[in-house]
Amino acid sequence: MYIFALASLVQSSWAFDIGPDQGRRDTLSAIGDTLDLKAVEVFTVPVEKYAYGQSLIQVSERDLERFQGQAFTEYLQKQTGLFLRQHGPGMLASLTMRGTSAGHNAVFWNGLPINSPSLGQTDFSILPVGGFDRAEILLGSGGALFGTDAIGGSVHLHTRLKFNQGFQAQVQSNVGSFGLWNQSVQAGFSAEKWSSRTQVYRNFSRNDFPFRNLSKFGTPVERHEHGTVRQYGFVQDLAWRPTDRSQLSTSIWYNDSDREIIPLIGSNTRDQQQDRNLRWVMDYFYFGRKNTLNLKGGLVSDELVFNVGSVNKTRQYFLSGDVEWDILPNIQAKSGIRQTFIQGNLSTYEAEESRTELYHSSNFSFRNNLLVSLNLRQLIYDGNFAPFTPSLGAEWEFFQDQKQSMGLKTMLARSFKVPTLNDRFWVPGGNPELLPEESYSAELGLVHEWKKGNLSVNQSLTYFQMWVDNWIIWLPRGNFWSPENIRSVNNSGLEYNLNAQVRLSSVKLDFSGNYAFNKAINQTDIDGNDRSFGKQLPYTPVHKAQGQVGASKDIWSAFINHQWVGERFVATDNIASVAAYSLWDTGIRMEFPERFIVKGQAGFQVNNLLNTEYQILRLRTMPGRNYQLNITIRL
Amino acid sequence: MKNVRLNLLLFAAVFAFWACDNEGPQIPLGEFEKGVLIINEGAFGANDGEIYHYTGGDDVSADIFERVNNRPFAGLIQDLVEHEGRTYLVANTGKVEVVDTRDFTSLGAVSDGLDITRSLAVYQDKLFISDWGPYDANFNSPDSYIAVVDNLSGGTISKKIAVSSRPEKMSLVGSRLLVANAQNLDIVNLDTDTLANTVEIEGNPADFFRNEGNLYLYARDAENIYFHRINTSNFSIQNTVTIALAGATSNMSLGRNGEIYVLTSTGFPDYDDAVAKVSISQNQVIDASIYRGSGLYGIGFNPNDNRIYVADNNGFQGNGTVIVLDESGDEVKTIPAGRGPSGFVFK
Numbered sequence: 001m002y003i004f005a006l007a008s009l010v011q012s013s014w015a016f017d018i019g020p021d022q023g024r025r026d027t028l029s030a031i032g033d034t035l036d037l038k039a040v041e042v043f044t045v046p047v048e049k050y051a052y053g054q055s056l057i058q059v060s061e062r063d064l065e066r067f068q069g070q071a072f073t074e075y076l077q078k079q080t081g082l083f084l085r086q087h088g089p090g091m092l093a094s095l096t097m098r099g100t101s102a103g104h105n106a107v108f109w110n111g112l113p114i115n116s117p118s119l120g121q122t123d124f125s126i127l128p129v130g131g132f133d134r135a136e137i138l139l140g141s142g143g144a145l146f147g148t149d150a151i152g153g154s155v156h157l158h159t160r161l162k163f164n165q166g167f168q169a170q171v172q173s174n175v176g177s178f179g180l181w182n183q184s185v186q187a188g189f190s191a192e193k194w195s196s197r198t199q200v201y202r203n204f205s206r207n208d209f210p211f212r213n214l215s216k217f218g219t220p221v222e223r224h225e226h227g228t229v230r231q232y233g234f235v236q237d238l239a240w241r242p243t244d245r246s247q248l249s250t251s252i253w254y255n256d257s258d259r260e261i262i263p264l265i266g267s268n269t270r271d272q273q274q275d276r277n278l279r280w281v282m283d284y285f286y287f288g289r290k291n292t293l294n295l296k297g298g299l300v301s302d303e304l305v306f307n308v309g310s311v312n313k314t315r316q317y318f319l320s321g322d323v324e325w326d327i328l329p330n331i332q333a334k335s336g337i338r339q340t341f342i343q344g345n346l347s348t349y350e351a352e353e354s355r356t357e358l359y360h361s362s363n364f365s366f367r368n369n370l371l372v373s374l375n376l377r378q379l380i381y382d383g384n385f386a387p388f389t390p391s392l393g394a395e396w397e398f399f400q401d402q403k404q405s406m407g408l409k410t411m412l413a414r415s416f417k418v419p420t421l422n423d424r425f426w427v428p429g430g431n432p433e434l435l436p437e438e439s440y441s442a443e444l445g446l447v448h449e450w451k452k453g454n455l456s457v458n459q460s461l462t463y464f465q466m467w468v469d470n471w472i473i474w475l476p477r478g479n480f481w482s483p484e485n486i487r488s489v490n491n492s493g494l495e496y497n498l499n500a501q502v503r504l505s506s507v508k509l510d511f512s513g514n515y516a517f518n519k520a521i522n523q524t525d526i527d528g529n530d531r532s533f534g535k536q537l538p539y540t541p542v543h544k545a546q547g548q549v550g551a552s553k554d555i556w557s558a559f560i561n562h563q564w565v566g567e568r569f570v571a572t573d574n575i576a577s578v579a580a581y582s583l584w585d586t587g588i589r590m591e592f593p594e595r596f597i598v599k600g601q602a603g604f605q606v607n608n609l610l611n612t613e614y615q616i617l618r619l620r621t622m623p624g625r626n627y628q629l630n631i632t633i634r635l
Numbered sequence: 636m637k638n639v640r641l642n643l644l645l646f647a648a649v650f651a652f653w654a655c656d657n658e659g660p661q662i663p664l665g666e667f668e669k670g671v672l673i674i675n676e677g678a679f680g681a682n683d684g685e686i687y688h689y690t691g692g693d694d695v696s697a698d699i700f701e702r703v704n705n706r707p708f709a710g711l712i713q714d715l716v717e718h719e720g721r722t723y724l725v726a727n728t729g730k731v732e733v734v735d736t737r738d739f740t741s742l743g744a745v746s747d748g749l750d751i752t753r754s755l756a757v758y759q760d761k762l763f764i765s766d767w768g769p770y771d772a773n774f775n776s777p778d779s780y781i782a783v784v785d786n787l788s789g790g791t792i793s794k795k796i797a798v799s800s801r802p803e804k805m806s807l808v809g810s811r812l813l814v815a816n817a818q819n820l821d822i823v824n825l826d827t828d829t830l831a832n833t834v835e836i837e838g839n840p841a842d843f844f845r846n847e848g849n850l851y852l853y854a855r856d857a858e859n860i861y862f863h864r865i866n867t868s869n870f871s872i873q874n875t876v877t878i879a880l881a882g883a884t885s886n887m888s889l890g891r892n893g894e895i896y897v898l899t900s901t902g903f904p905d906y907d908d909a910v911a912k913v914s915i916s917q918n919q920v921i922d923a924s925i926y927r928g929s930g931l932y933g934i935g936f937n938p939n940d941n942r943i944y945v946a947d948n949n950g951f952q953g954n955g956t957v958i959v960l961d962e963s964g965d966e967v968k969t970i971p972a973g974r975g976p977s978g979f980v981f982k
Binding site for chain 2 (some may be wrong): 209214215216217219259265266268307308309366473475476477479482526527529530531532535571572573574575576618619
């Protein structure tokens, strides 16, 4: 019996009822009755374990199902309160969290930081759904817990492997408008002591959607001729439990993406970009009676080729070790060290850097309703001390009865970002004297869970305040641009999240909604004529709202999703802006009936149902109404 | 000699009055035929070039192309050329928009077949558009050209005349089109639409100007600026005035009495920009820095009020500012401009 949790989209998890020693329960496993009792998931450390007080967005495999083969951008844009500066479908997309810049969030794959060391950020368009099984997003400063870049938050992608599953295989196809064709094949075998899974995929989109060419006399409707996206890759996961007390696991992900860059309206560029990303990670765990040892090694190799001639390669090697132990029944701690070695061979320079990080995390539980996390981190890069980053977070469940519970959560944190290789070494203009960017943040949230009969409601409201200083911006200096630690920004905002489920006889209804309010106010004028002081940062919407209603009955389910993004300013002086937009998507899905020859499911969806003409960034075209059909067959 | 010139002037003035009288009531000037047009180039990767219109005091009219035509200009404006009632907005993103000089209503465009468009000249009902051509793999421009359009309101390109790499500004002398390229000067014969010859130039050519009846080509390198006087009968360099001025940019404007204002930039590590005042007749720098700033991106001398208009791009973080100076470099006022202000047309 499959329960179709179609709209269990974005759930903040507030698990007040469990102690720190158990970690926080994955809300997915609560779906329950489809899981084999003997199935044991390959052990990983939950990213939120030492993050009491922080807001968490959990993205499950089911949430990602209908986004198969698409960029992770699409999921985040449509289903969360987060905003990505997206240059077109399949094109560069950078995430802004809590009003910070694209480089102010750390991105991890299986615990490995994958932000480009030269660009300092991740292009979410080359993280195809399929390269990972689930994701967690932690909102707010995570420098103490995760290291550099996590000023506005952090994104964690995971593959998920299980033991005791026998042979499993799956074929997924997704076809749609404008030549979309995503295909993936997955096969795995697992026994009690080992598990292996291999996945290959190929994603293609001709991307020749029509658009109104505003730059031309008479604004004719034309089709894009230069936007084809080709992507392929593979993922291999392996895990081995030689004894009950140890586990060795490794994953490798290669993604190759070749894109024709859709030109800005009014430009006739025919740029071509190729990205080749190889990520490899290996984890060893030893589970002692009171302690757990984790050794981790990894490699992240990125190659970005722009217009054939400009080749930019970076490689990062990681080695880390930490020990986690129970000091007292109510105190758990983890201490570790991470060594990173970075090699950059960019089109205009070469650079090397080594980083050493010492970190410590502790969880305390008091009377079972007050949970506290304390994290500390010191990073040293090439002999320079990055700002020492502590964070202190707490969750306090102050009311609980049979029907509902209410809690408060809070966090104080410092975070930082090491200047990127490009910031320091780009020729011309790179500025080796740059200081790390740094931030202080404080947040307070209220969490409410309520259950009555067949209705359950889970909601949270968070207020945050953040001060970012030494913010690096590139300014035109003579014949070239050069970065400086010029800007300081005050960020503040509200995040509201609601999830509700109700069961009416055989129909299950889900509702989820998000609202994000982000003020990111510039505190600096670069010179006397600048009009940026006191203004909102560019392309940072003050408002974004998203909501989805889902219904499921037997093998059928359907959803309708809406997102609304407020006005975005084009530049720091807040004179020009891009209009707010509102988009509707809808879809229907069917699980194959039990007597059907194969297991699996099929879904059909319509994106941009009202054929709205909109721009996320000024003069960057986005497609109108389009259709998608996806089929999954399991063996 | 003086008398002859005075008589000519008087004759011209009388003729002008006479002409007006004979044409009945005077046609009022269009909205954009008076005041100052501020060319805002726009930011790279944003295509937000626009024209602002300044009419004195605090009256600045923003984004006049979009306001009149209900669509964004959607390009980076490299140059603005006026010719007999038509204004050509040359976008280096590969198009030329043609608007009515009076009210900026769109009359047409050249939007297909251009690459990195730089400037435009009009000769015998044809448009001649300088273009760098497409970049090769190493970002060089080996296939630069002058595109020819047989209609003054735009349309399709009838032919392309191959020229030296990176043509910029142009000047017409009879049927010869002088093209200032990145490294040299091309002479294009417009009777045959062919490149007649190429003249090597000291310094990097930037712009043409006329002073006391002579045609000059302004060029510069890291240490010097050069005023090459062009012999308009054989198109050779008649003589060159070399003046030591470090860090001169391609931005200059001719003031009164042979005074020329040049934007300079020290570059790394101080990044000080300045307005230098040089005299072409005295062959020297009068003052290397009558005004200092950063992000100075364009300059124009307004002959109507004898003010120097300096464009400040404000680091391209937002819109720019125009700083109005008197002839000794003292700031008179500032005018809010658009993204990356880079030049002016004074009416």
